[in-house]
Amino acid sequence: MMVVVGPVREDPNKLAMKVFMKALEILGGPRKLIEYRRLTWLPSLMTACYAVVLKEFYHKTTDDIARELGISEGTVRNIMASDEEAVMKKIKGELTEEEFKTHVAGGLAKLAWREVKRRVDEHTAFIESSREALEAVEGPMWAVRTLMAIKGTDFPIERAEALEEKLRGIKAYGFDLGEVARELEYPIRTPAELLRKLSAKLKEKRGA
Amino acid sequence: MSVVERAIETAAKAYLRAPKLFGVPTGIEGLDDMFFTVEVEDGRPVKKPLGGIPYRSVLNLTGVPDTGKSLMVEQFAVTQASLGYPVCFVTVESPANFVAGGLKKRAEAMGIDWEESKERIILVDAASYRELREELPTLLKTLAHVISEYDVKNSVVDSITGLFEAREVMARSIVREVFNFLKKWGQTAILISQKRSAHGAETAEAAGGYAVSHILDGTIVLNKELITTRWQEQLYGSPIGGVVRTIRIDGCRMTGHDTSTHLLYITELGLVKVGPSLEELRRRMRGGGE
Numbered sequence: 001m002m003v004v005v006g007p008v009r010e011d012p013n014k015l016a017m018k019v020f021m022k023a024l025e026i027l028g029g030p031r032k033l034i035e036y037r038r039l040t041w042l043p044s045l046m047t048a049c050y051a052v053v054l055k056e057f058y059h060k061t062t063d064d065i066a067r068e069l070g071i072s073e074g075t076v077r078n079i080m081a082s083d084e085e086a087v088m089k090k091i092k093g094e095l096t097e098e099e100f101k102t103h104v105a106g107g108l109a110k111l112a113w114r115e116v117k118r119r120v121d122e123h124t125a126f127i128e129s130s131r132e133a134l135e136a137v138e139g140p141m142w143a144v145r146t147l148m149a150i151k152g153t154d155f156p157i158e159r160a161e162a163l164e165e166k167l168r169g170i171k172a173y174g175f176d177l178g179e180v181a182r183e184l185e186y187p188i189r190t191p192a193e194l195l196r197k198l199s200a201k202l203k204e205k206r207g208a
Numbered sequence: 209m210s211v212v213e214r215a216i217e218t219a220a221k222a223y224l225r226a227p228k229l230f231g232v233p234t235g236i237e238g239l240d241d242m243f244f245t246v247e248v249e250d251g252r253p254v255k256k257p258l259g260g261i262p263y264r265s266v267l268n269l270t271g272v273p274d275t276g277k278s279l280m281v282e283q284f285a286v287t288q289a290s291l292g293y294p295v296c297f298v299t300v301e302s303p304a305n306f307v308a309g310g311l312k313k314r315a316e317a318m319g320i321d322w323e324e325s326k327e328r329i330i331l332v333d334a335a336s337y338r339e340l341r342e343e344l345p346t347l348l349k350t351l352a353h354v355i356s357e358y359d360v361k362n363s364v365v366d367s368i369t370g371l372f373e374a375r376e377v378m379a380r381s382i383v384r385e386v387f388n389f390l391k392k393w394g395q396t397a398i399l400i401s402q403k404r405s406a407h408g409a410e411t412a413e414a415a416g417g418y419a420v421s422h423i424l425d426g427t428i429v430l431n432k433e434l435i436t437t438r439w440q441e442q443l444y445g446s447p448i449g450g451v452v453r454t455i456r457i458d459g460c461r462m463t464g465h466d467t468s469t470h471l472l473y474i475t476e477l478g479l480v481k482v483g484p485s486l487e488e489l490r491r492r493m494r495g496g497g498e
Contacts, residue, residue, distance in 0.1 A: 002304075002308050002311075002326045002327070002329060002331060003327065003329070003330045003331065003358070004304045004308075004330075004331045004332075004333055005330055005331065005332050005333070005350060005353070005354055006333065006337055006340075006350075007337045007339050007340045007346050007347075007350050008346070008349045008350040008352075008353045009339065009343075009346050009349070010343065010345035010346045010348075010349045012345075057345055058343055058344060058345060059344050059375075059378045059381055059382055059385075060375075061375045061377065061378065064375070128392065145356065148352075148355075148356040149356050151352055151356075152349060152352065169357070
């Protein structure tokens with residue numbers, strides 16, 4: 001039988017949520033939102049975050065985004081055309097609720113996206129250079145394959161389930177890393193910590 | 209270290225990470241020797257055929273309909289699979305079952321054991337699944353899964369144009385992202401891009417258009433001409449009313465290559481092979497006439 005593979009979905013909800021949370025952090029966190037009575041901003045902000053993710057990560061057109069989110073093309077254009085730097089100044093200048101227009105939410109969403117992307121790029125660059133270094137010194141194949149398998153994974157990893165699936169099938173000294181992942185301690189903050197914990201657990205199991 | 213710091217490195221360091229240059233056989237007769245390296249031996253430059261497309265290159269294969277693009281990538285896929293190297297075949301135009309049929313025919317015509325090779329070709333069916341065509345992150349996540357799960361070294365996309373159908377404004381960023389992804393994952397890849405018949409053979413669009421050729425490592429352009437004039441008849445040595453196909457390497461930043469235009473044949477069995485260059489053809493015809 002030939003192998004035919006269907007889609008492994010990248011869920012936009014997850015990334016939009018992450019950008020939204022980052023935007024809240026930029027605004028000063030939940031407490032500040034309550035203090036300044038800015039809770040009514042949140043729906044516009046959520047929409048803007050989702051639109052930015054669809055544009056920047058999914059390469060969707062204005063038309064596609066408007067249709068997918070049920071907003072007008074003009075709103076999408078306003079979100080995308082907003083000036084991030086000006087938005088920061090406005091936020092610092094104690095903006096009133098009425099002044100929080102689409103373009104302000106857009107600017108904030110774009111700022112948050114930039115920050116989230118920077119973190120993702122840093123993780124990817126780290127995983128890449130670790131993989132290259134391991135390949136160069138002909139390090140253990142299970143470590144190389146682990147780094148390849150966890151690409152795109154969010155750190156910190158809080159639960160074993162997130163790892164189990166990705167590492168299933170990678171063998172090291174006769175053990176399946178998907179199963180070994182179940183026995184690790186969580187959270188795992190970085191790819192380096194993951195390799196360290198896997199290595200220690202493998203050593204322990206081989207000695208047992 | 210920040211991403212910016214990581215992005216800066218000296219040429220000396222980067223060279224250490226440069227992949228070794230060698231050819232990856234395509235199974236297309238005559239094409240592999242169109243790529244070459246030049247080595248200095250006894251103080252003199254010596255041209256050496258690469259024997260395939262450059263390892264870890266991501267190439268653009270473009271042409272108007274019915275020039276043999278899909279046949280060529282099928283030959284490449286079954287050849288690599290028969291040599292033991294898994295291939296990821298992303299089909300955007302025809303559903304997977306049709307592509308599987310084509311691959312089987314190509315293998316049989318090439319005398320390759322299909323039963324033995326077929327498990328090393330992993331089909332990603334973007335023709336049947338809309339989200340694979342329209343959501344680039346989903347396509348890349350799927351490819352990452354396939355590449356790591358099956359230890360894939362070679363990839364084929366038929367066609368990259370299908371990923372930005374009806375949103376050509378996004379073409380550049382989509383191609384750039386697919387290119388970066390394939391480079392990062394160390395793939396030797398051929399991406400087909402469709403050339404419209406309105407694009408003249410010698411224009412920038414002839415090399416794929418929409419910046420595909422600027423981003424990728426190199427471009428192979430296929431062309432098809434209907435012989436309607438005496439001049440064409442003489443040039444191609446083909447009778448009026450006949451169809452002639454040609455191939456040329458429009459550019460390849462990774463290695464030296466033959467820049468002349470060659471005839472391209474499709475055999476009755478559906479195999480593509482590269483024929484003589486037009487210059488060589490003219491020489492032969494002159495020689496024959498004398």
